[in-house]
Each structure stands twice: as C-alpha cells, then as structure tokens.
Amino acid sequence: MKVLIIGKSGQLANELVAEAPAGIDVQSFGRNDVDITSVSCFADVVTRIKPDVIINASAYTAVDKAETDAESAYALNEKAVEIMAKVAKEQNIRLLHISTDFVFDGQSNTAYKTANTTNPQSIYGASKLAGEHAIQAIYPENSAIIRTSWVYSSYGNNFVKTMLRLMNDKEELGVVTDQLGCPTYAKTLATFLWLLAEQESIKLIYHWSDAGVASWYDFAEAIQEISYELGLLNKQIPITPIPCSAYPTPAKRPTFSLLNSQLSVEILKPIHWRKQLKSCLLNFK
Ligand SMILES: NC(=O)c1ccc[n+]([C@@H]2O[C@H](COP(=O)([O-])OP(=O)(O)OC[C@H]3O[C@@H](n4cnc5c(N)ncnc54)[C@H](OP(=O)(O)O)[C@@H]3O)[C@@H](O)[C@H]2O)c1
Numbered sequence: 403m404k405v406l407i408i409g410k411s412g413q414l415a416n417e418l419v420a421e422a423p424a425g426i427d428v429q430s431f432g433r434n435d436v437d438i439t440s441v442s443c444f445a446d447v448v449t450r451i452k453p454d455v456i457i458n459a460s461a462y463t464a465v466d467k468a469e470t471d472a473e474s475a476y477a478l479n480e481k482a483v484e485i486m487a488k489v490a491k492e493q494n495i496r497l498l499h500i501s502t503d504f505v506f507d508g509q510s511n512t513a514y515k516t517a518n519t520t521n522p523q524s525i526y527g528a529s530k531l532a533g534e535h536a537i538q539a540i541y542p543e544n545s546a547i548i549r550t551s552w553v554y555s556s557y558g559n560n561f562v563k564t565m566l567r568l569m570n571d572k573e574e575l576g577v578v579t580d581q582l583g584c585p586t587y588a589k590t591l592a593t594f595l596w597l598l599a600e601q602e603s604i605k606l607i608y609h610w611s612d613a614g615v616a617s618w619y620d621f622a623e624a625i626q627e628i629s630y631e632l633g634l635l636n637k638q639i640p641i642t643p644i645p646c647s648a649y650p651t652p653a654k655r656p657t658f659s660l661l662n663s664q665l666s667v668e669i670l671k672p673i674h675w676r677k678q679l680k681s682c683l684l685n686f687k
Pocket residue numbers: 408409410411412413414415431432433434438458459460461462463478500501502503530550551552553554558559
C-alpha cells in the first residue's frame with residue numbers, strides 16, 4: 403500500500419511516518435513539496451505518486467491567529483481540503499482527514515458523539531468545519547473525518563512543551579481549570595489512522611482521543627509531576643487553578659469538548675491520557 407501524508411513537519415505527520423507499519427510505502431509532503439491550495443499542483447503530485455490513501459495531517463492550527471487571519475485559515479482548512487476531496491475522488495483514493503473538537507460549542511455535559519450538532523465558536527473551528535462539509539459534499543463514499551482533541555507529541559509545538567518551558571523558567575504558574583477535554587498523544591492517533599487506512603470499509607466520521615477527561619490545570623499538574631519523576635524538571639513550582647476569564651484569548655474555546663470515541667474503540671482501545679503522557683515524556687529523556 404502506498405500512502406501520501408500531507409503536512410510533513412507537523413506533530414501528527416511526524417508520528418505517522420514514525421509509526422508506519424512495515425510494508426507500507428510512505429511519502430510525506432510539506433508545503434515546499436506541494437501547494438495544496440492549487441488543484442493542478444496537488445493533482446499533478448497525486449498523479450505522479452499514485453497513492454492508495456491520502457492522509458491530510460496539514461492544517462492552519464494557530465487558533466488565536468486565525469481570528470485575524472481568516473483568509474489563511476479557510477485557504478488551508480477548507481479550500482485545500484476541498485481540493486484533496488476532488489482529486490481523491492477523481493483518482494479513486496481513500497482520504498483520511500483530521501478535524502477537531504473545536505467544531506463543537508462546548509455547551510454539552512456529556513461526551514460529544516459524531517452525530518451531535520456542531521457549532522464552532524472560533525474562526526479555526528468554523529474553518530475546520532467547512533473542511534468537513536467539503537468532504538461530506540464531494541467524496542463521502544471513501545473518506546473519513548477523524549476529530550481529535552488536545553494533541554501533543556515529542557515533535558512540533560504543543561501544550562506539553564510550553565508547560566515544560568514555563569515550569570523551568572517561572573516560579574509559579576496559573577492554568578485554566580474550567581475547560582474540560584482530553585489530551586491525545588499523536589503517536590496513538592497515528593496508530594489509529596494506520597488501522598483505519600487498512601480497514602476494508604470506513605465510516606464518514608470518527609472521534610479519537612486518549613481515554614479519560616482533564617482540565618488544562620489537571621494536564622499541567624500531571625506534566626509537572628511525571629516530568630519531575632523522570633528528571634526532566636529539577637524543581638516543582640506551585641500551579642494555581644484559574645478560570646478562563648482570567649486568561650483571555652482572541653479565540654473562544656469550548657468549555658467542554660470531550661469526544662465520545664465509541665465507534666473508534668472497535669478499531670483501537672484508547673489508553674488513559676496520563677499513561678500516554680508518561681510514554682511521551684519518556685521520549686523527551
Ligand atoms: N494540535 C492540536 O491540539 C489539535 C487538536 C485537534 C485537532 N487537531 C488537528 O490535527 C491535525 C494535525 O495537527 P498537528 O497538531 O499535527 O498540526 P501542526 O503540528 O500544527 O502541523 C500542521 C502542518 O500543516 C502544514 N501547514 C501549515 N501551514 C501550511 C501552509 N500554509 N501550507 C501548507 N502546509 C501548511 C505544516 O506542515 P509543512 O510545513 O510540512 O507543510 C504544519 O506542520 C490538524 O488537522 C489539526 O487541525 C489538532
């Protein structure tokens with residue numbers, strides 16, 4: 403099987419390459435290899451590579467910046483996805499596309515199912531939802547949209563790396579406690595995607611996150627505790643739980659964005675986020 407990954411330098415694309423099962427011919431392309439906003443450029447690359455599966459791990463992921471740069475967010479999160487769906491359909495290639503918990507408004511108090519109503523609260527969330535709609539309209543028969551949440555990895559930039567830096571540099575820290583969701587180790591998300599790539603038939607929407615639930619404050623506490631145990635930090639600092647109103651951001655985030663991964667558990671059983679965090683931090687050593 404030949405697989406084309408888009409978004410080469412990102413967290414997930416790196417994990418996909420690292421976790422690729424033996425025997426799969428993986429080609430990972432970044433923005434310097436292909437212009438995903440040009441249908442002719444993308445179609446040329448796909449015609450040349452002839453993949454069986456395209457995994458779109460690229461996105462405009464700067465959630466706050468998107469509020470003032472909607473054009474770029476939509477170019478990548480909607481238009482490029484539309485192009486991928488068209489080209490994948492024309493060439494009969496399976497398309498796996500990653501989306502986000504930010505398509506929901508966070509007003510629920512039970513984990514979001516795939517069929518629940520979407521209502522994004524930010525430009526990022528709205529642009530990602532527009533990408534989902536493009537796939538649904540153009541190529542639902544052999545595409546899957548995989549929504550995930552709070553992704554981190556030893557590759558790229560993420561909350562875990564930011565916390566480690568702040569915990570090293572500062573004497574105390576305030577972290578938001580009234581936003582709940584689930585951290586997701588990109589490595590296991592990659593494993594889930596590889597299993598999906600090989601499934602005979604796929605559904606249109608999946609939810610995937612690690613198991614359990616956390617606030618950003620819980621996540622930060624766990625990062626500090628485990629990193630200290632592993633010797634990644636040489637001190638522990640006081641972490642104060644703060645409301646999101648004390649940490650205003652340009653983009654509004656859902657206060658509750660836990661995903662119900664019921665459909666995905668049949669494919670891969672998720673592991674608790676704390677165990678996953680430790681596995682990831684062991685790679686930092
Ligand atoms: N990070 C999270 O917390 C989170 C949460 C929920 C869902 N997701 C979704 O999960 C997927 C993977 O996220 P991630 O965290 O791995 O993202 P990431 O680390 O930010 O990587 C995204 C990649 O997209 C590519 N990209 C960005 N701007 C581009 C541009 N203008 N033209 C072409 N390519 C561009 C870049 O790869 P190149 O530079 O190699 O082109 C970049 O490394 C995304 O769909 C994201 O929306 C992420």
